[in-house]
Every structure is written in C-alpha cells, then in structure tokens.
Amino acid sequence: MADKQDTNATKHQEPLFVDDDRYEIFDDDQLSLKAGLLGLVAALFGGAASALAAWFVLHRLSLPAFGGSQLTRAVATAAIVIILVATTVLLYFFATKGADNRPRWLTWLTYLVSYLSPAALVIAAVGIPLGSTKLWLDGLSVDQEFRTEYLTRMTAEFGLHDMSYIDVASYYPAGWFFLGGRLANLLGIDGWEVFQPWSLMTLAAAGCILVPVWQRLGGSLPVATGIALVTTAVALATVADEPYAAAVAMGLPAMSVMAWRGLGGAWSAMIGVIVFLGISATFYTLHTGVGALIVIVLALVAWASARSWMPVLRLAVMGVGSMVIAATVWGPYVWAVLSGKPRSGATATHYLPADGAQLYLPMFAASVIGVVCFVGVIWLLVRATEPDARAMGLATLVLYGWTVASMIATLVGQTLLGFRLAAPITFMLLTAGVFALADARLNGVERYWPQAASPRVARKVTSVMAALLLLAGIGYAQSIPNKIHGAIDLAHTDTDGNGERADRFAPNxxxxxxxxxxxxxxxxxxxxxxxxxxxxxxxxxxxxxxxxxxxxxxxxxxxxxxxxxxxxxxxxxxxxxxxxxxxxxxxxxxxxxxxxxxxxxxxxxxxxxxxxxxxxxxxxxxxxxxxxxxxxxxxxxxxxxxxxxxxxxxxxxxxxxx
Known part of the structure; x- marks a missing residue:
C-alpha cells in the first residue's frame, strides 16, 4: 500500500485536496467532494427518518415486555441476521464484480442498503427491545433523570434555559436537548416521551453518516460500511444510554483523519473539522475537549515535521471556526461568567468509578471486538508512516494520555472523567482493525503469495473473509440486547410520565x-x-x-x-x-x-x-x-x-x- 501524492488532485480534479493522501487499495469507490456531501446529507436524513418511521410502527404493535418474554428477543435477532446478511451479500457482489461489470440496479441497491444499514441495526438491536415501553434505556434512573429533565425543559420552552434553575444561563450543552425539544413539539408529545425516538434517530443518523464520510476518506464502500456497522454495534452495546455523547465519540476517528489532512492544506477537511468540533461542543463537552486536544497534538507534529507555521495557522482557523459554532449554545453562559455572576457548588468532575482507576485495553478482551482491536493496534504500528494511520495512532495516544492524566488529577481532588474515553478508544482501534482486515485481504495475497494471486483465488479469499466476518458480526450484534439487558429492564420497570409501568406491574x-x-x-x-x-x-x-x-x-x-x-x-x-x-x-x-x-x-x-x-x-x-x-x-x-x-x-x- 503506497501513498498517492499530488497526482490525486489531478486525477480527481479537486484542487482543494492537493495534499489529500489516500491508500491505493481503497481508491475504487472514491467519492468526489460533491458526491460525498450529497451522500452525507442523504445518510443523515435517511437514517433519522427511517428510525423515526420504525419507532412509529413499533409503538403501534403489541410486543411483550423484553424481560418477560423471548418473543421480542427472537424478533430482534431475526432482524439483525437479515440486515447483516443482506448487507454482506450485496457488498460481496459489489466488490467482486468491479465497477465495469456491475449492473446499475446492483450499485443503487447496494448504496441504499449500505447507507441505511447502521440505522436498521439500531432499530433491530435497541428499537425492537424498547418497542413495548415509552422510556429510553435506563428509564428514569440515575443519570437519565437529569437528561429527561433537560429534554422536558427544552420541550416546554423555546430557548437556552437551565434544566433546573430559573433565570440562569444554560450550562450543560443544550444542542441535542434543544433539537429534541423541537422534535417533541413537532410530534405533539412530552419531553420525557421524545427521549426514545430522538435517541434512536441520533444513533441511527450518526452511524449512517459514517458510511459516506469513510467512503470519502478511504475510497471503499465495503470498508466504510464495515467501519460504520462495527462502530454502531459497539456504541449500542456500551454507550447508547447517552446518545449525544455516543454520536460524538463515533465521529472522533474520522475527525482525526480529517484534521491531519486539513492541517496539510485540505480546506474541505478543515471545514469538516470545524463543523464537527463546533457541533460536538453543543452536544458534549468532554469529547469535544479531547477532540480539540487531538487536533492540537496533530498540529504540533505537523509543524515539527514540516518546519512551517502553516499547520499552526490552519489550527487557529479551525479553532476559531469551531468556537463560533459552539458560541450559539455556550455564549449566554460564558457572558454570565465574564459578567461576574457568582458560581459555586458544581462538581461535574467528582466521579471516580472502578473503570476510571485502570487503563482501558479493549485489544485484550476475549471477544470478536478484542480481536479486531488487537489487529488494529498492529496495523497502526506497521502503518505508522502512512498519513491516516499516523493520525489515528496519535489520536489514540492522546486518548490514553487523557486517561492517565485523569488518574493523576485525583491527587488534587478532581478527575478528567477518563473512564468516559473507553468508547472513543474502542472506536479508534476498531476503525484501524477494519482497515487492517481490508489491507490484509487486498495486499496480503498479492504481496506474500504472488504466484496464487489470480482473480479466482482473490474471490475465494474474499468469500471466506466475508463469511467469517458475517458470522462474527451476527454473533456480536445478536448479543447487544443481552449486554444492555439491565438498561432495557429499567425502561420497562420505571414508572413513566403517564404513571404506568411498561411491564404492567403496579407503579411506584x-x-x-x-x-x-x-x-x-x-x-x-x-x-x-x-x-x-x-x-x-x-x-x-x-x-x-x-x-x-x-x-x-x-x-x-x-x-x-x-x-x-x-x-x-x-x-x-x-x-x-x-x-x-x-x-x-x-x-x-x-x-x-x-x-x-x-x-x-x-x-x-x-x-x-x-x-x-x-x-x-x-x-x-x-x-x-x-x-x-x-x-x-x-x-x-x-x-x-x-x-x-x-x-x-x-x-x-x-x-x-x-
């Protein structure tokens, strides 16, 4: 796998990407900038709309409570199998036939299924198990109390109001909750009730967006779909209770790659980083701070290697641009602070669970995800000189550095909430793992067994890998409802805003x-x-x-x-x-x-x-x-x-x- 230099700009006629290094193996399905933007918009609205439509349908059925019957599990598993099989089969024929031999209907159908497959997985793995309750994961317990309170506030009043205190500028990022409130107004439902459909739409849209983004960055629809599906699956199994944070974490690997390209002069990549960090700042502070630190570290490396101040200048442009977007939500609070309003008593960083006292190492987990992460670590080390691998590798080091710094911060009575970076670390290594598998398939046989590298052998290798990856994916995806069984149960046992429990037992x-x-x-x-x-x-x-x-x-x-x-x-x-x-x-x-x-x-x-x-x-x-x-x-x-x-x-x- 070799880097393409300035010839890429000529080949694709995209002067904004004169520095846009790409891997040769992933250039077959490369999207133009215009096609990438159209695909992103289509994935965003298509994923959200399909999730909302599925929510409407599911809540007009009479599914039994998840904890009291195996019927819902069976339906969820069947849906997962159908989604993954259909996606894998279409992508297999899409990849093996080649661009010149594919019928137009196959191309369009593969794009449609691939772009919407993450949304379908969200509905199958989480939407169906929650189809018999109006609450989201964890019901109204623990942290979902304040999140529901915020949604209720934003639904009841237009503007950036604090969730609890009257006449106080909003502090917790209001972007996701403000948009959720508008959805509730549109649907004519209460704030607590919109939590579920809005969460499904958020996770579905975030997963679907990854497909065109990674296809643009990596040049391969099958690889992009693989990254999107595996990222979505792990997000559902680990951080779906906090959908706005999950959406930001899912995008950090792509942001790291865009940041490196943007620091090298790719203006469209710079705009992508500005939009991502700006919007993420209105959604979730921690992941935005970590993302900004990743960009800063990449800029320092680019400055040191290029011996030029241009990366620093581009860093400043990305920083200012993202802060302008962030100000749409943070402006009132920052102004209140600058005006000298008294502050005290908030303890957001005072939390140290067991996960925050040890380093998170997903590559050693005895699971399919552990294997993919382990392969990803190897790929990041082997391909460290490749621009995109270097960017993801440095980003991973930043995430681990933040985690260690969080542990040290406990000595001064604070933490940096390092335990919440487990998901971004996993997503970064999973993305690298998917690239590693694609690298092994497309380069391994030709390089290490050239005498057998015929089209027939290549198809067999592809068939075997596709079958193994499909089985592994089904095995993990069908376990998602079991992994979040407790959160699903709370959604059925907590008393909702109608004074009812979804499991039909007596309310509290x-x-x-x-x-x-x-x-x-x-x-x-x-x-x-x-x-x-x-x-x-x-x-x-x-x-x-x-x-x-x-x-x-x-x-x-x-x-x-x-x-x-x-x-x-x-x-x-x-x-x-x-x-x-x-x-x-x-x-x-x-x-x-x-x-x-x-x-x-x-x-x-x-x-x-x-x-x-x-x-x-x-x-x-x-x-x-x-x-x-x-x-x-x-x-x-x-x-x-x-x-x-x-x-x-x-x-x-x-x-x-x-």
Whole structure:
C-alpha cells in the first residue's frame, strides 16, 4: 500500500485536496467532494427518518415486555441476521464484480442498503427491545433523570434555559436537548416521551453518516460500511444510554483523519473539522475537549515535521471556526461568567468509578471486538508512516494520555472523567482493525503469495473473509440486547410520565405526579414562571417546573450555587416560626420556592400527631463511590400554618405559597 501524492488532485480534479493522501487499495469507490456531501446529507436524513418511521410502527404493535418474554428477543435477532446478511451479500457482489461489470440496479441497491444499514441495526438491536415501553434505556434512573429533565425543559420552552434553575444561563450543552425539544413539539408529545425516538434517530443518523464520510476518506464502500456497522454495534452495546455523547465519540476517528489532512492544506477537511468540533461542543463537552486536544497534538507534529507555521495557522482557523459554532449554545453562559455572576457548588468532575482507576485495553478482551482491536493496534504500528494511520495512532495516544492524566488529577481532588474515553478508544482501534482486515485481504495475497494471486483465488479469499466476518458480526450484534439487558429492564420497570409501568406491574409513587402537577396548575401557577422545591427527582424530570435545587451537584449549573442552596435549606429546616421562614426565603439571593412538595401528612390522621414534613438533599462525598449521599431534612408542621396552603396528594404534601 503506497501513498498517492499530488497526482490525486489531478486525477480527481479537486484542487482543494492537493495534499489529500489516500491508500491505493481503497481508491475504487472514491467519492468526489460533491458526491460525498450529497451522500452525507442523504445518510443523515435517511437514517433519522427511517428510525423515526420504525419507532412509529413499533409503538403501534403489541410486543411483550423484553424481560418477560423471548418473543421480542427472537424478533430482534431475526432482524439483525437479515440486515447483516443482506448487507454482506450485496457488498460481496459489489466488490467482486468491479465497477465495469456491475449492473446499475446492483450499485443503487447496494448504496441504499449500505447507507441505511447502521440505522436498521439500531432499530433491530435497541428499537425492537424498547418497542413495548415509552422510556429510553435506563428509564428514569440515575443519570437519565437529569437528561429527561433537560429534554422536558427544552420541550416546554423555546430557548437556552437551565434544566433546573430559573433565570440562569444554560450550562450543560443544550444542542441535542434543544433539537429534541423541537422534535417533541413537532410530534405533539412530552419531553420525557421524545427521549426514545430522538435517541434512536441520533444513533441511527450518526452511524449512517459514517458510511459516506469513510467512503470519502478511504475510497471503499465495503470498508466504510464495515467501519460504520462495527462502530454502531459497539456504541449500542456500551454507550447508547447517552446518545449525544455516543454520536460524538463515533465521529472522533474520522475527525482525526480529517484534521491531519486539513492541517496539510485540505480546506474541505478543515471545514469538516470545524463543523464537527463546533457541533460536538453543543452536544458534549468532554469529547469535544479531547477532540480539540487531538487536533492540537496533530498540529504540533505537523509543524515539527514540516518546519512551517502553516499547520499552526490552519489550527487557529479551525479553532476559531469551531468556537463560533459552539458560541450559539455556550455564549449566554460564558457572558454570565465574564459578567461576574457568582458560581459555586458544581462538581461535574467528582466521579471516580472502578473503570476510571485502570487503563482501558479493549485489544485484550476475549471477544470478536478484542480481536479486531488487537489487529488494529498492529496495523497502526506497521502503518505508522502512512498519513491516516499516523493520525489515528496519535489520536489514540492522546486518548490514553487523557486517561492517565485523569488518574493523576485525583491527587488534587478532581478527575478528567477518563473512564468516559473507553468508547472513543474502542472506536479508534476498531476503525484501524477494519482497515487492517481490508489491507490484509487486498495486499496480503498479492504481496506474500504472488504466484496464487489470480482473480479466482482473490474471490475465494474474499468469500471466506466475508463469511467469517458475517458470522462474527451476527454473533456480536445478536448479543447487544443481552449486554444492555439491565438498561432495557429499567425502561420497562420505571414508572413513566403517564404513571404506568411498561411491564404492567403496579407503579411506584410516580403515579401521583400527575395529580401534583394538576394541584400546582389549579392554584394558578405556571411552570415557566414557578419555582418548586422538591426532592422527587422523577417529578422534576417529567414536568417542566423550575426547581429551587438541582438533583445533585454533579449536573448542577455552577451559576446556581448548589452548595449555598443546600446550606439555605438546612437553615430553613430549623426554623419554627412561619413568619421567619418566609423572611428567610425572601432574603435569599435566589428566587425562593413558590411551592414545596414534601413527604408526610398535611393533617393529623387517626388522632395522632401529623409529624414533620420531610425533604431529602444530596451531598457530594467524592472520592467515595458512589459519590452522592442523600440525607433527610425535617420541617415542623407548624411552620406552614401561615402563608401556605397545604394539600395532601397521595404520599405527598403540596405546600403552595399564598
């Protein structure tokens, strides 16, 4: 495999790519820049539209709950087999017949199936198992509480509003949630309910986009489809619960290759990096930061090897361009910080699970993915002098460097959340592994067994590799629902926004949330103008009332001053006089609660004292794992004798300020 030099620009008549090094073996299906852009747009909208259409169909069927029946598993497995077999067979004939011998219908059908195969895999492996519930993976548990809360906020109000605090500039990147809110408005559904279709569309579109992108970069439709499918499969099995982060991670290998080409002068590649980093900054901060660091390291290497300042200048152009896009979401928060707004209490980096205390080495896993990653490592080392392999190799080193730096950062009371880079590392090595397999097939026989390198032998080798890869792919893909079985179960056992459980068992206290919401509205309160104090995390996630306090400090907006609000709540819980409580709330530097949702009894029951009304608050206890502890605050019943109207709603007492 040799590098092509400036002759590529002449051959393809693309002056913007005068430096665009490509591998000879992958030039057969090379897309022009125009065709690549058209393919990207088609893949984006085709993948998203097909996922949305499938979601509509699946939720009009009567599939049994995934955990209680093997029927859903069987349907999912059958769909996976059909998708992978059809894609592999079409690509086999597409590749072996050659461009001059392929009928037009085969070419068009292969493109259609290849470009949409990642979306079909998303629907088969995750969409079908979730077809009997309205919730996404993990239901409303753990981190999905705050993500659902953010979607609910963005659905209820147009603009960049904080998920919890009123009149505070948004902190957590709002791009994905803002677009999801618009989809909910278009479909006429609530924010919590749009989580599932929007996640399916996101993962499907991200996987489909990889096909034209890698076909443009690598020059081969079969190789591009292989990268897209294996990346999508691993994303579904590992990080699908956080779809916006998964989408960014899936694109990091391609961004690394584009960055290297862009630093060499390929302006279309520079634009690709600008758009990727800009959009990713509106989706997920960590992966954007790592991606930016990759580009910086590549620029330093290019500067040192070329002995020219041009790579640094191009780095500046990419940095400024991406920041302009990022400012569409980050602008209000940055302005608030520059304006001197007080900040405290946020602890986003205070999390160190077991995965964050060791180096992630997927190449040694006893699985098909481990084998592909291992082959990818070998390929990166052997092909280290090739431009694209060099870019991915350096990017992989940056990812590992960030992971090690995260471990060291624990000494100063922080982390860099290095455990979340397991997926990008895997995607980088998997991409290299797919290239390695293609390299071995297309160069190995000719180079090491030239006397047998006839078309007939080449077809046999291709047939054997295709069959083995197909079986390996089916084996891994059909296991995806089992790998995320716990997350699927939570989607069926958590009580949704309709007060129901998808498995038809009795719901929890969430069945009363609708009545709590109705009580607040009947009192004349409006969600977009009202602050509610409550420790009912799922109520905050399902209904768009602003919160006096965020769920935990780890996803709280720094401008909200989580720690100081906790101190205020502790002080308020010790007050016994109604007038003093109102005075303390009014004296706080933040908008006080217009209503409070507590646990307890509004009135004595059976002649007994009603007892205190209780509320939980969360404390950060990093470096412990779990890193959050909840403790109980008790409010004297008498403190609500004045200034508040109390109403009993199931196990809750709703106190509405007069």
């Amino acid at each position: 206290s969430g069945t009363w949330y609708a009545e709590v919401d109705r009580t607040l509205r009947d009192a004349g309160l409006v969600p977009s103008e009202t602050v509610v104090l409550s420790d009912e995390k799922n109520f905050q996630a399902l209904y768009p009332w602003y919160s006096f306090q965020a769920l935990t400090s780890h996803y709280a907006n720094p401008l909200g001053e989580f720690d100081r609000r906790n101190e205020a709540l502790e002080a308020w819980s010790k007050i016994k006089d109604p007038d003093q409580l109102i005075a303390a709330m009014d004296a706080a530097p933040w908008r006080g609660p217009d209503a409070i949702v507590l646990r307890g009894e509004a009135k004595p029951v059976g002649g007994k004292d009603a007892g205190p009304l209780t509320l939980d608050i969360a404390d950060d206890i990093y470096p412990n794992n779990p890193n959050v502890i909840f403790r109980n605050l008790s409010f004297a019943r008498s403190v609500f004798d004045k200034h508040w109207n109390l109403k009993q709603v199931g196990p809750f007492v709703v106190a509405i300020r007069q």
